Amino acid sequence: MFYYEARGRNGVRVAPNIVLSDEEHSELTQLVRSKLTSVRLMQRARIVLLAAEGKQNKAIAEQLSLGRSQVARWRERYARHRLAGIERDRPRGAPPSKVDVARLVELTTQSKPVAATHWSTRTMAAELGISAASVSRHWRANGLKPHLVRGFKISRDAKFVEKLEDIVGLYMAPPEHALVLCCDEKSQVQALDRTQPGLPLKKGRAQTMTHDYKRHGTTTLFAALNVLDGQVIGQCQPRHTHAEWLKFLRPIDRETPKDKTLHLIADNYATHKHPVVRDWLAKHPRFHMHFTPTSASWLNMVERFFRDITTERLRRGVFTSVPELVTAIEAYVAHHNIQPKPFIWTKSARDILQKVIRANRRLSSKQNEALH
Incomplete structure (x- = not known):
């Protein structure tokens, strides 16, 4: 079992208590000792094991030569998500914008912009409220090239x-x-x-x-x-x-x-x-x-x-x-x-x-x- 809270009675941030089962303790210990474990995951496992011993974030940071905020981050993630919380980093950067790709493809192939013969990345971006770079990326992924046109003519020769x-x-x-x-x-x-x-x-x-x-x-x-x-x-x-x-x-x-x-x-x-x-x-x-x-x-x-x-x-x-x-x-x-x-x-x-x-x-x- 585990218990944590974001704030104390006086509004002071309190580190969550980490209580490990025997199975979890064995799992983390194995990660620390294994030569196949990545350095990042080994370090996070040590943080959790020290937290389970009742140590505060400041003491853990000093012992492992880490930043206090870094210790707090992985302590809280393990408290919330257990091992899955420390195995992978969260996605970095801005969250991916939600593009309706089906609508983008439909507009590109089935319609035309006002007063123009074909869509450009900018006119499509303005229509869908997304960036021109996103339009270009999805056009490439779907093999669409509205800026190009190829000439052709079918022969009607009877022979x-x-x-x-x-x-x-x-x-x-x-x-x-x-x-x-x-x-x-x-x-x-x-x-x-x-x-x-x-x-x-x-x-x-x-x-x-x-x-x-x-x-x-x-x-x-x-x-x-x-x-x-x-x-x-x-x-x-x-x-x-x-x-x-x-x-x-x-x-x-x-x-x-x-x-x-x-x-x-x-x-x-x-x-x-x-x-x-x-x-x-x-x-x-x-x-x-x-x-x-x-x-x-x-x-x-x-x-x-x-x-x-x-x-x-x-x-x-x-x-x-x-x-x-x-x-x-x-x-x-x-x-x-x-x-x-x-x-x-x-x-x-x-x-x-x-x-x-x-x-x-x-x-x-x-x-x-x-x-x-």
Whole structure:
């Protein structure tokens, strides 16, 4: 049994009396003697044992070289909660705020703030009466990123499945004695010059570039990516009509082994299907065209090369003329071809089709909800 009281008759604080059972005394003694007991727990057990002998907090503090308040704290906790009261420290710092996570997730995914398209940490914090840091923490825990949006478009091509299986089949199981070339044009590449010189990168400061620019004309990059080894055949031309497309097909014919069949993957741009182009292809039977479904340019792996040249050479480039721009593009292609690396296609046609089916179902359900 144990007895304690917070105040004496005259309002003076009185240390609680600690009375231990034989079992409790043995338990505490074992903690003191054990080499596996932590230093903190051993010290607290000694405080309780000395208190059970009838000693006051001041005497215990002097004997153990501790603060009097520390002795009083653990004495009272043992009196209230027994061994559980001294085994663990109480949580430190401010008590955790109570956030209605379910409501936070519901508001984030099912509603919008007034006069805005999406929630920010501050607007959500003001709505729920919590801190912006709490909103950010719970968004991360639930995988929510309302500040981001991803573009998409589902192809409505009537022959989508047929074209998908055809092109993915070329990527994952290319035919023997043949080359698979992903072809496309990156049109309207602008030669942009900045109105003022920028500052270079240095410690503590990013590279700077003026937001305005001067236009000096455009060029179109025609490119054919060899799926097997990553080599790129590139050519810059001022326009992108069927005449320029034919002019690009000729170097492909010259620079590839004559004993190889050529499978060209391209989009549905009208210049690729022009009657003059078809006549030329009929006279060159080793060329076989494979067209991607409409609104499915992501199936053409040359787009990945276009992204690389844009981010690595063009976006931050400064070009005072079109010839300077063309020279930079040709130098990039030549450098790429020194140590080319092929892009590896990993998704099967079945996996892609299943994803498209799921997207169509979700879009259909959203349209039905909007109608009702």
